[in-house]
Amino acid sequence: MRISIARALFVQPTLLLLDEPTNHLDHEAVNFLKDYLSGWEKTLVVVSHDRDFLNTVCNEIIHLHDMKLHFYRGNYDLFESEYEQRRKETNKKFEICDKQIKAAKRSGSRVLLEKIKNKGKSKVDEDEPPRNTPQKWKDYTVEFHFPKPTELTPPLLQLIEVTFNYPNREDFKLTNVDVGIDMGTRVAIVGPNGAGKSTLLNLLAGDLVPTKGEVRRSQKLRIGRYSQHFVDLLTMDETPVQYLLRLYPGQEGPSKQEAVRAKLGKFGLPSHNHLVPITKLSGGQKSRVVFTSISMCKPHILLLDEPTNHLDMQSIDALADALDEFTGGVVLVSHDDRLISRVCENEEISEIWLVENGTVKTFPGSYEDYKAELDD
Numbered sequence: 001m002r003i004s005i006a007r008a009l010f011v012q013p014t015l016l017l018l019d020e021p022t023n024h025l026d027h028e029a030v031n032f033l034k035d036y037l038s039g040w041e042k043t044l045v046v047v048s049h050d051r052d053f054l055n056t057v058c059n060e061i062i063h064l065h066d067m068k069l070h071f072y073r074g075n076y077d078l079f080e081s082e083y084e085q086r087r088k089e090t091n092k093k094f095e096i097c098d099k100q101i102k103a104a105k106r107s108g109s110r111v112l113l114e115k116i117k118n119k120g121k122s123k124v125d126e127d128e129p130p131r132n133t134p135q136k137w138k139d140y141t142v143e144f145h146f147p148k149p150t151e152l153t154p155p156l157l158q159l160i161e162v163t164f165n166y167p168n169r170e171d172f173k174l175t176n177v178d179v180g181i182d183m184g185t186r187v188a189i190v191g192p193n194g195a196g197k198s199t200l201l202n203l204l205a206g207d208l209v210p211t212k213g214e215v216r217r218s219q220k221l222r223i224g225r226y227s228q229h230f231v232d233l234l235t236m237d238e239t240p241v242q243y244l245l246r247l248y249p250g251q252e253g254p255s256k257q258e259a260v261r262a263k264l265g266k267f268g269l270p271s272h273n274h275l276v277p278i279t280k281l282s283g284g285q286k287s288r289v290v291f292t293s294i295s296m297c298k299p300h301i302l303l304l305d306e307p308t309n310h311l312d313m314q315s316i317d318a319l320a321d322a323l324d325e326f327t328g329g330v331v332l333v334s335h336d337d338r339l340i341s342r343v344c345e346n347e348e349i350s351e352i353w354l355v356e357n358g359t360v361k362t363f364p365g366s367y368e369d370y371k372a373e374l375d376d
């Protein structure tokens with residue numbers, strides 16, 4: 001990511017187009033990019049889910065809503081408050097019109113009903129308000145949910161005095177790694193790019209085997225994992241419904257297919273995408289299939305590596321809400337400030353693991369303290 005951004009900036013373009021530029025960048029690199037782009041005098045068009053980044057570099061927001069582009073002046077915070085205002089005003093107009101239509105129907109006055117409903121339209125449909133009468137604002141809702149896991153006796157997962165290095169990589173080694181996860185644990189793994197955060201997560205998951213030391217894992221432990229690797233591993237020629245029914249055939253209810261579709265819908269995958277091959281879905285849509293699958297495996301621990309890279313802001317908030325409610329353990333590697341802040345909100349139950357200089361230490365402070373230390 002650093003290389004492709006450097007390449008784009010180097011040619012000093014008149015129009016700079018950036019698609020999720022903060023994905024994969026560490027805190028320092030994001031700060032550099034924010035400063036650099038704040039002084040950018042030419043045109044910049046950016047797609048990003050990074051609220052803080054948008055607040056710093058943007059002075060106009062284009063919002064795609066209800067199949068139309070809506071233009072807002074100002075940064076993301078201003079967009080958000082104006083959006084909310086537009087939403088409230090639209091719904092208020094809709095409610096007034098709806099009340100008038102209901103009152104006219106009750107009165108039995110067809111003339112009055114036509115007058116309200118028929119502004120600019122010749123045919124009156126009793127049940128459907130015509131398109132030019134005020135419509136209810138089309139809200140976009142998404143709800144993530146991870147079911148309550150069965151209780152297991154602690155410790156759930158432990159790395160004891162672990163050392164790890166990749167074959168033929170003399171320049172990188174993790175040593176003296178001593179960490180543990182239990183039900184209710186909230187951990188954010190932080191550190192610079194290339195420090196070993198994903199490596200640590202892979203050691204916890206059992207995908208990598210320590211060179212030295214011990215891994216203790218509760219026998220019945222189920223782990224839910226998210227990373228780009230898992231998105232790439234989806235079977236692309238299956239539909240989301242086929243894929244999930246193959247993994248989890250025992251669905252309850254009269255229709256197994258409908259049970260799976262209801263879950264996909266909650267995770268924000270529109271229904272017209274449920275029955276098309278996964279290969280035709282966008283990155284964000286594929287990641288919703290992975291999240292649905294994680295939820296269906298009823299995990300005790302969630303190991304999440306950059307889960308927000310393809311998610312929109314509403315979905316990031318929905319993920320944060322779901323993690324908040326989840327009673328199992330959560331270990332998160334993310335460059336998304338907002339998500340880490342949410343996961344580590346309660347300092348009593350959360351920990352920051354700092355991966356740096358070849359080892360892992362618990363940072364003595366909050367995530368805000370960690371960021372302040374980096375900014376000094």
Ligand SMILES: Nc1ncnc2c1ncn2[C@@H]1O[C@H](COP(=O)(O)OP(=O)(O)OP(=O)(O)O)[C@@H](O)[C@H]1O
Pocket residue numbers: 024026166169172191192193194195196197198199200
């Ligand atoms: N499969 C592999 N084989 C050899 N070296 C690897 C492998 N995977 C990662 N590395 C190296 O191990 C080091 C740590 O990588 P890792 O992906 O764990 O870092 P990270 O902290 O997650 O980085 P980032 O923030 O950029 O995602 C890097 O130097 C990387 O080049």
